[in-house]
Structures are given as C-alpha cells and as structure tokens.
Amino acid sequence: MFDALCRLYAFNQHYCHSLLSDVPEEKTAFQPSPGINTPAWILGHLAICTDFAARILGGPIACPRDWHQRFGPGSTPGASAEPAPPMRELVAAYDAGHERVTSLLPGADSAALAQPHNVDILSGTPIRTVGELLAHLMTTHESMHLGQFSMWRRMMGHSPLF
Numbered sequence: 001m002f003d004a005l006c007r008l009y010a011f012n013q014h015y016c017h018s019l020l021s022d023v024p025e026e027k028t029a030f031q032p033s034p035g036i037n038t039p040a041w042i043l044g045h046l047a048i049c050t051d052f053a054a055r056i057l058g059g060p061i062a063c064p065r066d067w068h069q070r071f072g073p074g075s076t077p078g079a080s081a082e083p084a085p086p087m088r089e090l091v092a093a094y095d096a097g098h099e100r101v102t103s104l105l106p107g108a109d110s111a112a113l114a115q116p117h118n119v120d121i122l123s124g125t126p127i128r129t130v131g132e133l134l135a136h137l138m139t140t141h142e143s144m145h146l147g148q149f150s151m152w153r154r155m156m157g158h159s160p161l162f
Helices: 004-022 039-056 065-070 085-109 130-138 142-154
Strands: none
Touching: 004 065, 004 085, 004 130, 004 142, 039 065, 039 085, 039 130, 039 142, 130 142
C-alpha cells in the first residue's frame, strides 16, 4: 500500500515540476481572474501540506510558521502585503516536504492511522481516518491543486501538458 502511495506522491511532484518548467518567476503571483489560485500560492499551500502530512507521521513542521497562515486553508492569494517568497524557496520547501513525508511513511503507526481524523472541513465525507486523511493529502488534495495550476497555465496562454 505505501509503495503505491509513494509512487503517486512522486508522480504529483514530477507533474508539479512539469507545470513549472516554462513559467517565468515574474508571473507566478499573477491572478488572471479574481479567485484564481496562483502558482506561488499553490506551491506555498502544497509545501505547508507536507508539514500536515509529516505531523501525522510524527515528524516536525519545517515550513516557516507565517507560511501556515499565508498559504493555509481559507487564505487568499495576494492577500499579504509582502511579496510571495521566491519560487525556488517554495519549490525547495515542497520538494523537501515530499522527501520528509516519504521517509517517515514506513514508520507509520497503523493504530494511529486507524483513528478518526479531526478535520472539520472533511466531516461527513468518505475520508474518516487519519490514514485516509494522509492518503488524501498525498494524492487527491495535491492533485486538485495541481489541476488548478494546469488551469492557470491555460489561462496564461501556456500549452497543456496532457
């Protein structure tokens, strides 16, 4: 099970790098339409989500604390008066987070993963356990945001990757 989960997580990471491959830094905080998540916000959000996944697995938080507010659930791209961190910093945090989560996964406590999660936004969904929440963070949640990045690319005139 963990092998397949890690492979899907690695696929998402590879896809993310493909999405970034031809996007200039100066465009990564641009919103082509109100309410559209920008590449900078998406990468910051996915980076802090590696902290959430690592915490589930008993690991530490590694992203700067202010990123958790700036890129956390309910945050808005461009709402901060500060410019977005450079993409190299966001990508490095995302990549390091992926590596951290993947390295922690083999030591996961199966009893802890079987416990009910306490994430209000997911109440009433088929995601019921901590383990299912972890799998969601590593696959469907990340894929959803990468789909937003793909849409942003198309709105900006970039060609589709698939």
